[in-house]
Amino acid sequence: MTNIVTASTEYSITDLCKEFGVTTRTARYYEDIGLLSPSRRGQTRVYSATDRTRLRLILRGKRLGLSLEDSRQIIDMYEPGKTNIDQLNSLIDAIRQQRDKLNQQLDDIGNLLKDLNKAEANCIEALKTNGDK
């Protein structure tokens, strides 16, 4: 696999996908919608460390329930390219909105964790009293 000559940091599509537990279809789909843009050796896709990072960020977003468009927006925040003042301001706005969502999630997770603890305690209690039969 991993070519020896150009070994710097390149990944075949299957290697990269195996690493992250996604299918090749997924990687190609992300390319279709412009979330990834690996270079090509002939026809074959060659993924760089940058591509890998982007995929990692996308999947992190998915674990948080973000849409691919949300992830795209967030990833774009890292390499702004924005020069216009209006763009910068709306970017800051977007950042704050995402942060608000995340803080709401933090709150929700805290509550849900409490609920789960109670539920677990109930189960364990039920198991004890049930063990007496």
Added chain:
Amino acid sequence: MTNIVTASTEYSITDLCKEFGVTTRTARYYEDIGLLSPSRRGQTRVYSATDRTRLRLILRGKRLGLSLEDSRQIIDMYEPGKTNIDQLNSLIDAIRQQRDKLNQQLDDIGNLLKDLNKAEANCIEALKTNGDK
């Protein structure tokens, strides 16, 4: 709206939906798939405090990116009805899995918040240097 005679804690579909910012279609859909089961006054749905709570939990789940099936599972954890030992054990297992997911999310949120802070700092910096023009 809110009937005066039976005012204990009842909600019409529109009232409940307005409160949570969802459409009536959503509430009816949740009923279709068995996530809500309001009582009826004639044909008309009457939502109780319990129904309200369930809706609240569903929406909390959504904010965390859970599927409706995940939310159903979690809500079922609160009123176990489980009597069988095997059921109790698999329930505990489910609880732990959900908790693992939540801890992963906590980790992800922490990292993402850091990233957003950096991005914001970059923006503000760019605004300063841009302001000199």
Added chain:
DNA sequence: GGTGTATATTACGTTAACGTCAACGTAAGG
């Protein structure tokens, strides 16, 4: 030289979670 194994493109299929009509019933108000 056949037999895999990885790659590609194209294209139709699928699932969740609703949106969006349409068509109708009913109770209240002017």
Added chain:
DNA sequence: CCTTACGTTGACGTTAACGTAATATACACC
């Protein structure tokens, strides 16, 4: 009595995010 507001049940439509199958190319191995 007519309108307005809110309620009901269908039922087809829609979007995101892939799954899946068909077909074709290229390279390694025995």
